Amino acid sequence: MxxxxxxxxxxxxxxxxxxxxxxxxxxxxxxxESVETYRAATKLIIKDANGxxxxxxIFEIKPHKNQLLLSIKGINTCEQARxxxxxxxxxxxxxxPELEPGVYYWSDIIGLSVFTITDKYLGRIKFVFQTGANxxxxxxSDTDDPIKETLIPALESVVQSVDLRRQTMxxxxxxxx
Numbered sequence: 001m002x003x004x005x006x007x008x009x010x011x012x013x014x015x016x017x018x019x020x021x022x023x024x025x026x027x028x029x030x031x032x033e034s035v036e037t038y039r040a041a042t043k044l045i046i047k048d049a050n051g052x053x054x055x056x057x058i059f060e061i062k063p064h065k066n067q068l069l070l071s072i073k074g075i076n077t078c079e080q081a082r083x084x085x086x087x088x089x090x091x092x093x094x095x096x097p098e099l100e101p102g103v104y105y106w107s108d109i110i111g112l113s114v115f116t117i118t119d120k121y122l123g124r125i126k127f128v129f130q131t132g133a134n135x136x137x138x139x140x141s142d143t144d145d146p147i148k149e150t151l152i153p154a155l156e157s158v159v160q161s162v163d164l165r166r167q168t169m170x171x172x173x174x175x176x177x
Contacts, residue, residue, distance in 0.1 A: 009092060012107070013041075016089065019078055025069045038068070041092075056074060059073050114168075115171070122150050125169070137152040138151060152173070
């Protein structure tokens with residue numbers, strides 16, 4: 001799995017969580033598995049809380065603790081960088097590498113309707129998180145109980161099929177889940 005979230009033909013690859021230093025470096029919490037995702041991007045789109053987006057070129061990117069430090073052209077001061085804190089970073093889907101069959105970007109998985117092999121509707125995938133062994137899909141029911149969640153391990157033995165065209169996933173839940 002790749003932890004990317006989509007928005008039309010754009011895919012979210014991270015979020016600006018702070019600034020670093022005085023020269024406008026951005027601290028980024030990345031949703032991409034690799035720094036190479038950023039390097040492959042021809043342009044970086046930053047969307048603010050109001051949905052406004054601005055296109056930038058990446059000048060430098062480097063790992064820093066559990067985050068990335070990102071320098072983009074046009075952002076040269078701490079004040080300019082601080083104004084972008086909280087914004088999401090997007091790239092065009094066309095810049096992402098082709099995946100092997102049966103492997104999906106998180107952006108393709110989030111929002112799918114999930115059904116059991118007995119055709120019981122469980123809800124929609126709201127988000128995905130990683131564990132040491134595998135990804136886990138967080139499925140929330142659409143019923144009157146807004147906090148009803150099912151955690152589904154992303155394992156071949158559990159996920160029976162994914163149909164992106166129909167926006168569905170069929171699962172065979174382990175006993176007790």
